[in-house]
Amino acid sequence: MTNTIVEVTELSHVYMQGTPLAHQALDRVSIQVARGECIAIIGHTGSGKSTLIQHLNGLMRPQSGKVVVNGLDVSDPKIDIRLLRRQVGLVFQNPEDQLFEKLVGDDIAYGPFKMGLPIAEVKERVEWAMEIVGLSFDEMKDRPTFALSGGQKRKVALAGMLALRPHVLVLDEPTAGLDPRSRNELLQRIQKLNQEERLTVIFVSHNMEEVAQLAERVYVMANGQIACDGTPRQIFGNSLLLREHHIGTPEAVDILYQLREHGYAVDTGAFLPEEAAAEILNLIKR
């Protein structure tokens, strides 16, 4: 009956437990993600976002509470961890640190190759993944990874993960360090994967424009707990919430809040530039 692909129930984690430096990173966190959803996790530095997502592919095991992904129980010591990691692709915040092959194409092919796929399919997947992240296969496959720019390395790392064709894609700051066009293209491609192939996407982001553009639903974390969840419109329209949890606003929303402080009646939930422009037109047309 269930359409839930990721279910986290009452998950807690204490770093350096039993020492004077013990730090409660997660405190009874529960989240539910439906198959095909696109979820953002936001929150101040140190709020527990990274600790949470590291549980999703079994990099961390629950100290208490439960994490079930696509029917696989992460707290089960006998879990097939390789199966879990093929289903859940986790791309770290500095994925360029994860590159280790000399050539771009080899690096992306590494995962599918290790899965024992026939060479023709490996090649097909590499081409497909490079296309998704916006790297030209012919031009880039034989480039040495050391001569890439920071943003290009990021794309290579993401392509390497996509080539495993995971069911759930977990991204930590997917577009940090990308130029505006690459950022938009990558967001559009992730959105396309999400919508057309029903790939479930969970991403952590500090970039509120990105959250506004991509997420269907947002979890706000604070002090190791889920402070609230809602649509981007609900979250960005709530200035008290944003201030309380030190969350930045998309630039469009910032302009609308400034206008509201000056006494103008505007809908501060209008987070896209087009919507903000429409709100402003309403004001000056009166």
Add this chain to the structure above:
Amino acid sequence: MTTNHPIIRVENVSFSYKVNQDQQIPVLQNVSLDVFPGEYLAIIGHNGSGKSTLSKHLNGILTPGTGDVYVNDINTRDRERIYEVRSQVGMVFQHPDNQIVATIVEDDVAFGLENIGIAAQEMKERIDTSLEAVGMNAFRHRPPHHLSGGQKQRIAIAGILAMRPRCIVLDEATSMLDSNGRQDILAVIRKLHKEGMTIVTVTHHMSEVAEADRVVVMEAGQIVLQGTPREVFAHQERLQELHLDVPDASRIAALVHQNWESFSPNLIANEEVVEEVQRHVINQAEASGT
């Protein structure tokens, strides 16, 4: 020396990464650029356009394939004077964790000073003023790995300030930070610039670019556009061709302008949009009511 004498002169610089014996990837092609004292310069360009490579030439981390870079008239090829070059032009990198070396904040700030043999009393003074300048004095006895990304970047800036440089180069120094961390760094940069520090920043955040005095746009290893932020952001289509963008404030202003001609399309900051709205609403009220 007049005040208009550039701090940094980049003259006809080309640079390639060598892949193997017979293949090279050109990154910079005949770039020339002067950086003037007290200037706030932003360098933008898409991933792989050469902007980071250019910034690494500004204090001799990289030296040109052909052409020359002078810092205060010292050629960066002169390896005997490289410490002079680096004490004049300090660099902050993208990843906070990669530039912290010590286990206590004040030791980290002292690191560069120890290397150039500064006396203990002066070292203490310099550490005090540098930490003060970035607002991190309260953290001086803390271990840096417990700090947030933004705080680590401020420590990195303090370490550079302690060397008493004339220019700070930031290579995407805010791109890994959350919005609070970014605002903290921008506030520090603004203050330093106001006090006369020369700032060169490489960034993808167009709203940061809007604060600079001058913008240089890179494409395929060349400078293809430059001017004030307002001049550069007026070329919205050209910027999009170059994989760049304008701040959301500019985009919103342009959208309103399409439907309401008297609304200025040429705005670059959120505050300017708010002011422009106020100006219109007041004009409307005067025209219709009183």
